[in-house]
Amino acid sequence: MIENRRQVRTDGTGNADILETAAQCFMEQGFSATSIDDVARRLGATKGRIYHYYSSKTDLFFDVHREGLERLFQAVEPVMGIEGSGVVRLRAMLTAHAMAMMTNAAFEAVVVQGVHMHRMAATTPDQRRTLDDLIAIRRRFEGLFKQVLQEGVDDGSIRNIDISISAKAMLGAINWLSVWYRPASDETEMDRQMLAERIVTTQIDGVRS
Structure with missing residues (x-):
């Protein structure tokens, strides 16, 4: 789990709807094209309510990323x-992972945007430090898959492969859902589960012993 989460996320003060709304705006418009005005308008609130929790659009983006x-x-x-x-x-x-990408499509699209922002270094030094922390958390997430891939190689259920490249390739394929996946109006949990299993089967077939 993620340590050192912002206190505002856990104190029950009611900014969950801000995060949900901001995630939708960032997913649909991207970071650069989204403004605090956009989030406030979609939320049906004043900018002051958002600024009560976040000093800037970037801080809001980072909390959605987190x-x-x-x-x-x-x-x-x-x-x-x-x-x-x-x-x-x-x-x-x-x-x-695939189910989470679909269930939380807006939030996970922001996570992927954050990776691109990190690579482009389009931030101030302070923002860069925060983004570095978020990328470190993402690497820990990738590490979970590397660990189990190695355990699979050790127990013989996964063939001898390059663990790092395989983990990145698998996660990259699933993360790409943030680019092409959009839920249908009549989509069910079972529909998402079937799609997830089809995607994962392709990945597993590539490493199975």
């Missing part, structure tokens, strides 16, 4: 310890 990472950990960590071989646990983790 929440998106938190939701990924919440989805994947519980299935990481299920009984079974490495490949069985890897499949469960990848499926949970």
Whole structure:
């Protein structure tokens, strides 16, 4: 789980709807094209309410990013310890990751945007430090998959592969959902589950022993 979450996220003061609304705006318009005015207008609130919690659009973006990472950990960590071989646990983790990407599409789109922002270095020094912290959390998330891939190689259920490249390739394929996936109006949980399993089967077939 993510440590040192902002106190404002856990004190019950009611900014969850700000995060939800901001995530939708950032997903649809991107960071650069989204303003605090856009978020306030969509929320049906004043800018003052948002500024009560966040001093800038960038701080708001970072908190949406952090929440998106938190939701990924919440989805994947519980299935990481299920009984079974490495490949069985890897499949469960990848499926949970794919489901989280679809269930929390707006938040996870912001996580992916944050990675691009980090690569472009389009931030101030203070913002860069915060973004570096978020990217470090993302690397810890990737580390969960590297660990289980290695355990699968060790128990023989996964063939001898480059662990780092395989983890990045698998997660990259699932993260791409943030680019092309948009839920249908009549979509069900079962529809998402079936899509997740189809995506994951392609990944697992590439590493299975």
